[in-house]
Amino acid sequence: MKALLLRDIRLAVRAGGGFGLGLAFFLIVVVLVPFGVGPEAAVLTRIAPGILWVAALLAALLSLDRIFALDWEDGALPLLATSPLPLEALALVKAVAHWITTGLPLTLAAPALGFLLNLEPGAYGWLLASLALGTPALSMIGTFGAALTVGLKRGGLLLSLLVLPLYVPTLIFGAEAVRRGAEGLEAGVPLMLMAGITFGALALLPFAAAAALRVNLR
């Protein structure tokens, strides 16, 4: 498992594309928002939590189809499937690798982008906490979506259509936690509900993803 995890991370970092791209996309979306809604600081402060969450979600979405596609194209996926490692563990490792290469950098970069959007000072902690707890769910759900669409030639667009509705609860609770944090309200409840979704997804979705992989490898 560890070897596979390290291999995936190395591939993502060295083989170009996925790793920096998500971060750059995150930055660009956040920069574009003030052009769209105007530079007024009060408006930006109000919408900053939501924008940061939506942008992070879209950036995570961008690299989802790479989770299985590369292994599928070069034939490594059937090899991995016949290895002693169960497919469920494979799906979990893939999700963790995706999180380390996209979710974690996004979480760490988000506070810096918060400055650009004039985020309320009290909200930075909540932003970090909610993204750190929420992005693993995005990676895990995305891995499930990638497992569903791995055999398709133009699966990318379909993948977004399948995965985005599944992201709704995570997004709602994540952005709500930051918004309450920014307004100085109690933000623990949405944060805990979101953590519940994350851990539930991590516990159950590997089985669904493995089932989808088995069908696609048949």
Place this chain on the structure above:
Amino acid sequence: MRAMSIWEYANPKRFIATTSPLIPWVLGLSLALIGTALVWGFFFTPDDFRQGSTVKIIYLHVPSAMMAINAWIMMLVASLIWLVRRHHVSALAARAAAPVGIVMTLIALFTGAVWGQPMWGTWWVWDPRLTSFLILFLFYLGYVALWEAIEDPDTAADLTSVLCIVGSVFAVLSRYAVLFWNQGLHQGATFSLDAETNIDPVFWWPAVISMAGFVGLFVALVLVRTQTEIRARRMKALLARARRAGAGEARA
């Protein structure tokens, strides 16, 4: 002789033979029920004292909203049956129900908007119920798109079944997440069996008849569409066989 079991209908031939004579009856009965309910509701019930005649849209809005959710539940059950017992009719019925569910969702959203404009002064608000329905609509879209994208029918049936199960969990989660996110304008349920204050019996009867009609309409449409799917698949198989035979002759 073995006792008849419901699984006999999993045989596509028997399914078609049994349902074909039923379809006109179910369809006719449901249309009669809907017609009765609409005529009764539109012309023979009084206007609501606050909402005026706009109240009458509930004869379309409530049944379609109910069927939009029930269609998804039916798809979930059919998907589970496919995964457990691998009856093709079940997978095809799930596939056949999805577009009907989409249309029901759209009718509910549209009639809601038409009613909301004079009542709430807006076509759309981000109210929990409305938002949940929009999300349900997105789930339907993804499900249908996945069916369309995969060529091999068994693979498509398996993958959409898995998606339907996972999607159901997330649809329920979204429902409660949305409730947490915003408290809305939409009134509470007025058709519950156990609620203290329900809708007035004057409106209740036509609405219930209309609901029964919508259930019948849904059943009839799903039966027709399932038959179509079965025949389309059979035709594909025949064409493929003819192509193979043709190729064999050309070689010989």
